[in-house]
Amino acid sequence: MSEPAQKSFPTSARVVIVGGGVMGCGVAYHLAHEGWTDIVLLEKAELTSGSTWHAAGQITHSTSSFALGKCVDYNIGLYSGALEAETGQSVTWYGCGSFRLAYSEDEMDWLRHTLSVGRTLGFNIELVGPERVAELHPFYNLEGVIGALNTPDDGHVDPSGITQALATGARQLGARIIRRCRATDIKQLDSGEWKVFTEQGDITCEHVVNAGGT
Ligand SMILES: Cc1cc2nc3c(=O)[nH]c(=O)nc-3n(C[C@H](O)[C@H](O)[C@H](O)COP(=O)(O)OP(=O)(O)OC[C@H]3O[C@@H](n4cnc5c(N)ncnc54)[C@H](O)[C@@H]3O)c2cc1C
Structure with missing residues (x-):
């Protein structure tokens, strides 16, 4: 289920990761393990719906x-x-x-x-x-x-299983994963931070990771 946009959509995060394939979920998992738990991962469709789903593994x-x-x-x-x-x-x-x-x-x-x-x-x-x-x-x-x-x-x-497991591990450490939420633009602010524009709202962050695949 996609998260309700009105109530709980985050407006800030330390890191926004765009893309919920093995790369995005892997980055979320490993950053969270390094103590960077203020993470929002955005996936425009479902986790593993890109190349990851097709991989031989x-x-x-x-x-x-x-x-x-x-x-x-x-x-x-x-x-x-x-x-x-x-x-x-x-x-x-x-x-x-x-x-x-x-x-x-x-x-x-x-x-x-x-x-x-x-x-x-x-x-x-x-x-x-x-x-x-x-x-x-x-x-x-x-x-x-x-x-x-x-x-x-x-x-x-199974690359899908890996991705779901990495997502679970990231979530367990506090990362938020928001599905059916496309990032539509990214702009750098005068403060040096970034603003990520999405279908459900905008998020200001210190770092953006583009894991949107090819
Ligand atoms: C047939 C096949 C076999 C393969 N076999 C192997 C193998 O045996 N071993 C191996 O190591 N690799 C293999 N690969 C390569 C592997 O699948 C890819 O390297 C890997 O899946 C890439 O992961 P990714 O997360 O970068 O991209 P993806 O899995 O494509 O994930 C990107 C995600 O970003 C999302 N996204 C894109 N734009 C936006 C946006 N604007 N906002 C929000 N979300 C967005 C997409 O919906 C997608 O879910 C294979 C690939 C294929 C196609």
Whole structure:
């Protein structure tokens, strides 16, 4: 149900987040955990009604960037138990592990690079030949495969469940989430604060986060 505009619509907040996908709800959850609980999140439709709803939800340790690798590793911890335990909201984590296959020497170079990033970050990651893939996953078509990265701690989640769980966690710490409320404009005031114009009223805030997706 959308919140009644007349009575309780907030006129100020420390942070206004525009967009209730995994990004907006994730920002709300993590800001709230950092003690920034005076948050209003605006969603023009329903939570997870953007790209998040369509995502496959694959989470992998196979990444070529240290920063992304650290994020993914943190996510695996959060999604595989901590978030569900905190909020009571199921996220359907399925820790199936995964392979990343190489069909050429160039792709093998990329896997070696990814391996070095993963090892430096302490991930459970190994470079294996096709025979090991066949052993672990007999249904793979390995024609042309010359090597693979095996990342056993990978998994997949229901992205909607994750988003709802992050929203629940944020709400539990005091964040307000207002659905069916489109942000229509954002202007900076002389004071340096921001005014977010919405379908239900205006909110003055210190920070605006645009998590409206693509
Ligand atoms: C088919 C598919 C498969 C994918 N698979 C994976 C995967 O396996 N792993 C992975 O990590 N990623 C995957 N992704 C990518 C992932 O889905 C996106 O990166 C992620 O969902 C983006 O989240 P978001 O919160 O930025 O955007 P969105 O989920 O699009 O959220 C934006 C929200 O903002 C709202 N909004 C927009 N404008 C306004 C406004 N003016 N006022 C109020 N609200 C507004 C929208 O209604 C929407 O709910 C996949 C994506 C697709 C499409």
